[in-house]
Amino acid sequence: MTNGEIRTSDGELLSVKLKKVESRKRTGALILVLPLLLFIIITYIFPIIQMLQRSVDNTQMNDLLNNTYQVIQNWDGSDFPPEEVVKTFYNDLKYLSENKLHGKIAVRLNYEKGGFSSLIKKTVRKLDSFDTNGNYLQQFKEIHKRWADQEYWLALKRATVPYHGRKYLASFDFKQDFDGSIVRIEEKKRINVTLWLRTIYVALGVTLCCLILAYPIAHLLSVLPTRYSNLLMICVLLPFWTSLLVRTSSWMVLLQTQGVLNDFLVFLGIVADENRLELMYNxxxxxxxxxxxxxxxxxxxxxxxxxxxxxxxxxxxxxxxATPFHAFRKIYFPLTYAGISAGSILVFVLAIGYYITPALVGGAKGTLISNRIAYHMQSTLDWSYATAMATILLVGVLVVYYVYNRVVGIDNMRLG
Amino acid sequence: MNEKKSDFVKFEQVDKSYDGKELVVKGLDLDISEGEFLTLLGPSGSGKTTTLMMLAGFETPTNGEIYFDGRPINNIPPHKRGIGMVFQNYALFPHLSVFENLAFPLKVRKIDKAEIEERINRTLKMVSLTGFENRMPAQLSGGQQQRVAVARALVFDPKLVLMDEPLGALDKNLRESMQYELKHIHESLGVTVVYVTHDQGEALTMSNRIAVFNDGKVQQLSGPNELYETPVNSFVASFIGENNTFTGTVTEIASGSAKIQTDSGDTIFANPIAVNSSGDKSRISLRPERVSIDPNEQLENQFTSVIREIIYHGDHTRVRVNLLGNDEFILKVPNASSDLDFNVGDNLDLGWSSHDCRALDY
Structure with a gap:
């Protein structure tokens, strides 16, 4: 025994031995969770990183027009680009057309400014007749009058940077103006902010409705004898066992103007036949x-x-x-806060990203941001736009979780 | 000084059934006098807790009427009865501090702040928990939680306090000291207490009177020593304290003594309590401590037994013998008389007087 070091019976240092024994246990545990860990990394973490990257990524354009990008950075954006820039652009364009790659930049540039697609196509057709001895800018202007518009050159400059946050601006109905300042887009095009607000409104509203409906049911479940509470629990869980699509479709049957609910209301005489309620597509x-x-x-x-x-x-x-109401308000209700917050955050987070239901029964007035994301994924194919919005949604949810964890504590969330 | 009412709480022909098939409480008549510590004692399912819950207002009598301080209370909801209650698992509000727990019944009564504080201090002092005001219930030990529960039931000065097995969750030593503490609190406040327990020791220590429940009925209602010394039927005899029994048939009966032939064919002289005529079947009850070993004097009943088992209990030794065909006959031998030298298989002469041996119902 020297320096007060404690050793085990076989002479090893206690701290070393303990670490050795514990690490064996840890390795065992790690091997058990490894399959799931890999699964999550491959199917969840990796796609999310991809998504984050894609929302700011512009490397494809940057690669195709790399030489132009190198020189156009030196242009301050005033007047027209210097000869050197235009010449490099000409060379890039010529190379791309020879390799049949100019279609890609045409599509991409068209996002930046309308009319660019046809402009590139026309220019490429005339590339061979270029006088390579000088005055490239003038020749460009002669091919198409749009090249005489400074905005197209500015768009070109903006479109060649490797990374940008423009889709994030667009997600909130902002854009970067040609002078670099951030401004709101024209009023009639402002749709995203409305959708974000509507999404939050719907998510909060649905959370509140769920809370009001679920509170008495949950209470009943907790006080009924097991025999009855099991039956009631099955009724509560039944929706889980039915396909989401089937459930949503059956709501369409129930809610449509000529649907079951309206028929019933008309039958009871509550609603006149000619003023059937609009319960769907809103x-x-x-x-x-x-x-x-x-x-x-x-x-x-x-x-x-x-x-x-x-x-x-x-x-x-x-x-x-205490009267029963007073006892409920002062004793029972405060004790259910953990459940209320856990349920609310679950419902809110699920509702804020809900897709199928609003897509099917929402109509134009009931679409949410998730439908917009799907629209950009499937119809416009502007994936960076879609992923930017998805990333904002993800960050929003993470913020909600963070706040929840700080206020309530995530370990208070229990499901059964 | 006001005269104490002998029927402060009155149960009149109270029946209770939960399922419409069985009566849990059958025709209960019970008077509880003011300032009394009354214990409802009985095995589980005997109806004692149901009786307490009906008094508190959480259960409604199926038939009959309960009076509290002269008023019928069947139709008064629990929150208007003004009865304090201590629950089995304390039922402290886990999200409120000790102070807030105690303030709850006072705030409900709209008592002003200074008075609330004063009353809480007084009550906490009574249960020796001064200084614990800001603790949460989870930070208290079982015994402390129990004291808070008692304090909370007393803090609003109810005339009647109900306690539903309040000491059930405590360990043995703590339970015993709490028994004395509750008894002293009761004595100093003069409040009426109705106490439910299945622990006979607890009942005997604390109560003025004990109502022994079985099968939905009060079997005997009397003071602790009466209950132990003079049980009126076999259930009470076997439920309270240790008890040796023989079964037999009465062959002769005179005032103060009955001659009974046991099932083993021997004759015992017993005190006829619940037998009236010869030919009656009877269960004879005899307390272990009433049996003399190697009696010097002449006793009515004298037999020889065989020792089966010797169990050392610290302050006394328990000897199980075979006597008159009963293999479970227990003797308690104080360890002071260490001159007695027993071995399993030895013969032992036993004797007891006919007065101590009670012939009860079969």
Missing amino acids: MTGTFIAMTQILLPFMVLPLYSVMKTISPSLMRAATSMG
């Missing part, structure tokens, strides 16, 4: 269907918290003279 439809679909996510965390509240607490409160 916010009402989105609200009703999403609330129904997301309800279990509110019921389960509430139930798991309520189950732990002893019924004797309410009895104790009433025995001390």
Whole structure:
């Protein structure tokens, strides 16, 4: 025994030995979780990194027009680009047309400024008749009058940078003007902000509806004898076992103007036949269907918290003279905060990215940001736009989780 | 000084059924006098907790009427009864501090702040928890939580406090010291307490009177020593304290003594409590400590037994013998008399007086 070091019976240093023994245990645990870890990395982490990258990525354009990019950076954007820049651009363009690659930049440049696509195509056709001895800018202007418009050159400069955040600006209806300042786009084109606000509004509304509907059900589940509560639990979980598409479609059957619900209301005489309610292809439809679909996510965390509240607490409160309502407000309700917050965050996060239901029953007035993302993925094929919006959504959700974790603590979330 | 009411709480022909098939409480008549510590004692399922819950207002009697301080209370909801209650698992509000827990019944009564503080201090002092005001219930030990629960039931000065097995979750030593503490609190406040337990020791230590419940009925209602010394039927005899029994048939009966032939064919002289005529079947009850070993004097009942087992219990030794065909006959031998030298298989002469041996119902 020297220096107070503690050794195990076989003479090894205790701290070393402990680490050795513990690490063996850790390795074992790691091997068990390895398959899932790999699965998550491949199917989740990797795609998300890809998505983040794609939202700011412009390397394809940058590669194709690399020489132009090198020189056009030196142009300050005033007047027209110097001869050297135009000459390099000419050389790049010639190379691209010889390798049949100019189509790609035509499409990409067209995002930047309308009319660019046809401009490039026409220019490429006339490249062979160029006088390579000088005055490239003048010759460009002669091929097409758009080259005499300074904005096209500025667009070219902006389109060749390797990374940019323009899609993020566009996601909030902003754009970078030709002088570099950030401005809002024209009023009639402003759609994204409306969609973001609507998405948040719907997500909050659905969360509130779910809470109001789920609270009594969860309470009933927690106080009923097991026999009945199991049956009720099956009813709550039943939606989980049905395909989302089937459920949404059945809401369409129920909610449409000539649908079951309207027929019933007309039959009861509540609604006149000629003023049937518009329950679908608007916010009402989105609200009703999403609330129904997301309800279990509110019921389960509430139930798991309520189950732990002893019924004797309410009895104790009433025995001390509190009316049942007072006892509920001061004792029962505060004890369910953990369940309320867990359920709310689950429903809110799911609702904010909901896609199928608003797509099917929402119509134009009920579409949400997720539908917009899908539109850019599938129709305009502007993937960087779509991924930029998806990234904003992701960051928003992470912020909500962060706040939740700080305020409530993520370990308070229980589902069963 | 006001006269103490002998029927401060009155149960009148109260029946209770949960499922419409079985009665949990059957025709209960019970008077509880003011300032009394009354214990409802019985095995689980005997109806004692149901009785307490009906008094608190959490269960409604199926039939009959309960009076509290002269008023019928069947239709008064629990929060208007003004009865304090201590629950089995304390039922402290986990999200409120000790102070807030105690302030709850006072705030409900709209008592002003200074008075609330004063009353809470007084009550916490009574249960020796001064200085714990800001603790949360989870930060307290079982015994401390229990004291808070008691304090909370007393802080609003109810005339009646109900306790539903409040000491059940505590360990043995703590339970015993809490028993004395509760008894002293009761004595100093003069509040009426109705206490439910299945622990006979607890009941005997604390109560003024004990109501022994079985099968939905009160079997015997009397003071602790009466209950132990003079049980009126076999259930009470076997439920309270240790008890040796023989079964047999009465062959002769006179005032103060009955001659009973046991199933083994021997004759015992017993004190007839619940037998009336010869030919009656009877269960004879005899407390272990009433049996003399190697009796010097002449006793009515004298037999020889065979030792089966000797169990050392610290302050006393328990000897199991075979006597008159009963293989479970227990003797308690104080360890002070260490001159007795037993071995399993030895014969032992035993004797007891007919008065201590009670012939009860079969």
